[in-house]
Amino acid sequence: MTENLIIRLGSNYNDVIHWMVWAAHEQEIIASGQLSNAGQLSQLTDKAQSRDVVVLVPSCDVALKSLHVPAKSQKAIRQAAPYMLEDELAQDVEQLFFAYGDNKQVSNNDNCFVAVVEHQQMLLWLSWLNDANIATKRMLPDVLALPDAQEQWQAIMIGDQVLLKQSHWQGSLFDENLWQQANHLWKNLDNVNINAFSSLPVCDENVATHPQPEELPLALFAQQLPQQKFNLLQGEFQVKSKRSPVIKTWAWAAGIALMALFVNIGLKSATLWQINSQNVALEQQIIEKYKSAFPNTQRVRISTIRSQLKRKMAEIGATNNDESFLMMLSKIQPAFSQVSQLKPESIKFDGNRNELRMQATASGYQQFEQFKTLLENQQFSVSQGAQNNQGDQVTGSFSITAAKGGGS
Secondary structure, three states: OOEEEEEEOOOOOOOOEEEEEEEOOOOEEEEEEEEOOHHHHHHHHHHHHOOEEEEEEOHHHOEEEEEOOOOOOHHHHHHHHHHHOHHHOOOOHHHEEEEEOOHHHOOOOOOEEEEEEEHHHHHHHHHHHHHOOOOOOEEEEHHHHOOOOOOOEEEEEEOOEEEEEEEOOEEEEEEHHHHHHHHHHHOOOOOEEEEEOOOOOOOOOOEEEEEOOOOOHHHHHHHHOOOOOOOOOOHHHOOOOOOOHHHHHHHHHHHHHHHHHHHHHHHHHHHHHHHHHHHHHHHHHHHHHHHHHOOOOOOOOOOOHHHHHHHHHHHOOOHHHHHHHHHHHHHHHHHHHHOOOOEEEEEEEEOOOOEEEEEEEEOOHHHHHHHHHHHHHOOEEEEEOOOEEEOOEEEEEEEEEEOOOOOO
């Protein structure tokens, strides 16, 4: 069920404020009353929390003007209108606020409908509402909430004031004691007809009043609000939609989740950068080891080292049993480290026999014997071939086989 809280403010702080809670669907009054002054608006705070609040302001504080502006775009019309009205307004344009109505209902040549209010008066009304913690998205002059005037004018008493609507964008508010004086303003008009929705003070003799079913003023206004789209809260006073607490909570949670995601991505990026750096260093080490093992190699690429190693191993016959060959090399490597004067010249591997045959050079015969002893201590079976003295170098060969129960 849609309910509205309708509040009709006064011009001054101590003016009476009328209010009503209206059920739009049932078209009935739920509650209504009056406040002595703006300081009592806080009595309506609870009623405003769960309802749409519509604020009406006295038309005596709002000048409704319609005019023809020789411009095509709405922007140009709104820029020119204040200065075209400058001679008709009591205050300087800079002290006034201009709100614009819909010109689609134009019945003459006018193309600009504007409501003019003192800037300070707008701030005053909004400060009263803000002090009472009452939020509203809509504010309009009370006269515009009367039924549209066609051939007849529309009028109603609200408190001790007479509200009179003369056309779609023309209306006035009169204190009761000034009503007779106001009658003289249209005494020269013929056939002035007023639909009266309440009893009115005595009218001029040339004004015909037509009593209508009496209504509470705010109830009559409430019935017309759906048809009247104008809103004073424009431009600098336009209300920005507030997020609900649930949406704020979800937005806060989403913000935290997003921050966590960025932190996670940052950490993973840092880790990935570290891994990439380590990979680069490792690849460089592999290349350097390969060049050390095969110094005659001109170009080495990490993507081709595996295939190059396989080719090198194929050259020594290790293709059929790579694991046994590499296992054997790793086990005899300590012997090479301890007998550094012995250098391998060529290596062949027989995978079927799990045998490694090696040609080597050394500075003396004792290095061959020392190397053989070290391998046998590691459970290898070593057969030593012929040894020849070539100048200051001794050459010889080995046949190295893993003994049963040991070696590989």
